[in-house]
Amino acid sequence: MEGRVLTLSYGNVVPWITALSGSHTVFAPRRSGGDRVEFAEVTDPSSADLLLDTHRAVVRHLWQPQTEVLFRFRRSSEGTTIEPATADAKPRVAMGLSPFDAAAIRRVSKVMASGKHADPRGVMGLEMGMVSVFGPEPWRTCYPSLCGCLKCMAEEGSDIVLTPIEGAFVANVTSERGERLVAAAPGLFSDAAEAEVSASEDVRAAFRKKLPDDPFGEVFEQSPNEVWDCEAFDRVAERCLGCGICTYLCPACHCFDILDESRGAEGKRYRCWDSCQFDHFTLHASRHNPRPVQAARIRQRVLHKFMYMPREFGVLGCTGCGRCVDLCPAGISIFEVMAEVREELNAAKETPA
């Protein structure tokens, strides 16, 4: 991995978070009752634990709250006044993410925070520092190998990659922003010894070894017309419940709705998360629905991530974290849907019409 290599003893993690808290809004994993782990804004640095297993934790709120007020309005005899919502002015830093989550969030930036349609609030939310933890174990339903190179993915999203070794994290500082996060508490880091660097490389290598092989890949080359009619989508739709677990737990999903709520002469306009898996997601005012069945919604989810995102932004809309696979109440795996689509297309190629 490129960048400066430092070590941070486990005992220095809380002091580091404390040092950052003054100048930053810091998010980190913490336990919240029972076995549950959540990413929350750090109010008590000692409750933050960067080694917690976050494979069931929501990450999207790190850059976009579920409900984000855009402005408030009030009507009176004088006319209508509009008051823009204030936003957190402090820079944000998210710690304890998996490398896939950090990469996913950076990919969302390509949609929400760059080009001529950059969304100012998207920029604000997405321009955050990310400190990821590589290891110790990949999650059971992870498939990050689909990116081809986990090392690239770690660098793609993270400003600092922490690898847990005996007694300390080895910190690969891969960006300017990462350097600034280190500089906020200079005494806490030290240059990594050669043995520590190689121990961290071993941890990452062991991590990569535990990942399953990439079961697909070719499907990305297909044209939408060929993929469109695949029966795999219909088969999986029979058991899909149409809930929003897969999309709301996804670190790369970013679809939203904008709504007004008012009472009397006052109200607010807000943006809230929305899911392409909901039956009314594309419902028009005319009541026409261009995605009238669940198979069409599943196809949208798959193609958005594996065809439209690569075509428009040059990256997959999935970093293989596997949360959707793990949490689906109907046991649906997006990777398995992909595999079935590929098989179907290959079979079609072999038997010309």
Place this chain on the structure above:
Amino acid sequence: MPDITVAIRDQARELLSSGRVARVMGYAQDRATGLPVPCMVRDAGDVDRLVFSPLCVQNLATYLKGAKREPTAIVAKACDTRALAVKLQENDVLREDLVVIAVGCDGVVDPSGVEQQVPRWQRIEETTREGDVLIVRTDAGEARLSMKADAMLRCATCRTPQPVIDDVRIGEFPTAPPEGSDPYRTRVAELDAMTREERRAFFVDAFSRCIRCYACRNVCPMCSCERCLADETRPQWVPRSTLGDENEMFHLVRAMHLAGRCVECGSCESVCPMDVPLMALSSKMAEEVEAMFGQQAGMDMEYAPPFSRYKDGDPDLPGHGGEV
């Protein structure tokens, strides 16, 4: 191969080839993981996909939602037939369209238990029973799950060892419910014992976690509204914002709508990705209805949910008196 699986396949083959039904809803092994997942078989040649094991946790009655009229056979554990009974009572599905293949069951086991023993399993190869132990052989080792300790919560005090409704019976049905206390009702009792403020804090904390993915609603066999109030935007009865008590609004609406209808299968709570204790409300409502009307939802085809019928003596009609 377990006898139950063989018998289910035989029944399904006969029902499909005779034309009695157009489809059979059952469980099949997921191609990748080998876990039993809901599946729909339409061709008698495909019945060998069907399986049954104590890992079949889903309540398939949910999948009858919004279906067009079509003769359907459904594989149902005895407890799942409660949901079918309510659906029939509410005309959500018509009796002539339904063939109930009731399957004897002495509990189903939460598949997440496999991961606790074999963290990196990818594929289940075989599932076998040894008394009260379910042995799940995976590509990465064997998990031994207890049919008691690892069972789904609803199984602890199964109220339906025998099905409420059946057309075909497969397997052995326990004659008596297991001994033990109902974990959902126990929690209701704990909440009842709290002060008003403590209880309030419990629910505020619970609902503040909700992300409105609606998995609870969509997995619920009894949530059968064609269009949910929570999805309406004109007017927006239940705000989609999540800044204050809007989540609570959604869950209270749902709990009230399920009063007297909830069959306490616990699917809502078990699928919730945020661990919201949804059954705390639903079980409380079930308990209240039981106390008032002396009946539990879906336990008897004779008794439709109390709020969907009128009886002169109903205790919720002051002054009407008469027998309950």
